[in-house]
Amino acid sequence: MTVAQARPNALLGPQDPSPVEVINAASDHPLLLVCEHAGKRVPHALNGLGIAQEDRDSHVGWDIGAAAVTRILAKALGAPAILQSYSRLVIDCNRPPDAPDAMPEANHGVQVPGNRDLSAAARADRIAEIFGPFQATVERQLMQQSRKIVLSIHSFTPFLAGEPRPWHVGFLFRQDAQTSTHLARFIADAQPELTIGMNQPYQIDDTSDWFVPQHGETSGLPHSLIEIRNDLIGDAAGQQKWADILIAAINRYLREV
Numbered sequence: 001m002t003v004a005q006a007r008p009n010a011l012l013g014p015q016d017p018s019p020v021e022v023i024n025a026a027s028d029h030p031l032l033l034v035c036e037h038a039g040k041r042v043p044h045a046l047n048g049l050g051i052a053q054e055d056r057d058s059h060v061g062w063d064i065g066a067a068a069v070t071r072i073l074a075k076a077l078g079a080p081a082i083l084q085s086y087s088r089l090v091i092d093c094n095r096p097p098d099a100p101d102a103m104p105e106a107n108h109g110v111q112v113p114g115n116r117d118l119s120a121a122a123r124a125d126r127i128a129e130i131f132g133p134f135q136a137t138v139e140r141q142l143m144q145q146s147r148k149i150v151l152s153i154h155s156f157t158p159f160l161a162g163e164p165r166p167w168h169v170g171f172l173f174r175q176d177a178q179t180s181t182h183l184a185r186f187i188a189d190a191q192p193e194l195t196i197g198m199n200q201p202y203q204i205d206d207t208s209d210w211f212v213p214q215h216g217e218t219s220g221l222p223h224s225l226i227e228i229r230n231d232l233i234g235d236a237a238g239q240q241k242w243a244d245i246l247i248a249a250i251n252r253y254l255r256e257v
């Protein structure tokens with residue numbers, strides 16, 4: 001990837017939050033949690049990217065409920081969690097930064113005027129000030145000797161292009177099928193009524209994904225990207241319910257695997 005050199009502090013100003021939120025940073029828990037689409041903030045310099053707040057609040061701008069579930073998991077387990085503060089529309093931290101949809105001109109049919117005709121310098125600023133610090137934080141946490149498993153928490157829409165997506169939860173993986181298989185089985189044992197997708201609603205590849213190829217596979221740690229249907233975690237009750245489901249599965253994994 002060739003980009004222009006980033007300019008110091010060209011994007012994030014003093015009024016903008018850090019791109020990285022770390023919970024339980026000093027924890028030696030074996031689990032590391034990652035949430036790339038936790039936030040929906042837009043740097044002040046980008047003037048909201050030219051889209052309506054209601055669109056930024058929807059799945060267009062972030063993964064609804066994913067951050068809340070991640071925070072509940074981190075608190076309950078005492079595990080470290082790394083959350084990304086800015087909207088996926090600014091830069092998607094689960095995409096290679098040179099992917100066409102890393103800074104999309106449209107997402108789920110919503111046009112993003114602030115991403116049209118981005119210069120190489122503007123792209124480099126977003127990579128340097130948001131993408132880079134987030135990924136570096138994940139890498140540092142992965143290097144802790146206590147880590148035995150890393151999970152990325154996401155959510156997905158109940159419908160795509162008018163087609164229903166029947167899964168309540170999906171596990172995404174590539175080389176490491178065992179971790180997802182164990183976790184899915186533990187959930188199915190406790191909640192047999194649930195529909196669980198394996199590599200649904202998406203599949204992993206190098207051109208459109210970052211967490212699994214670059215953190216999971218590169219680290220050699222057991223890993224999975226977990227997708228929860230967002231209508232199930234749109235409120236506090238659903239977020240707690242799904243966190244409890246995952247806590248039980250994770251604890252069983254740590255005991256038995």
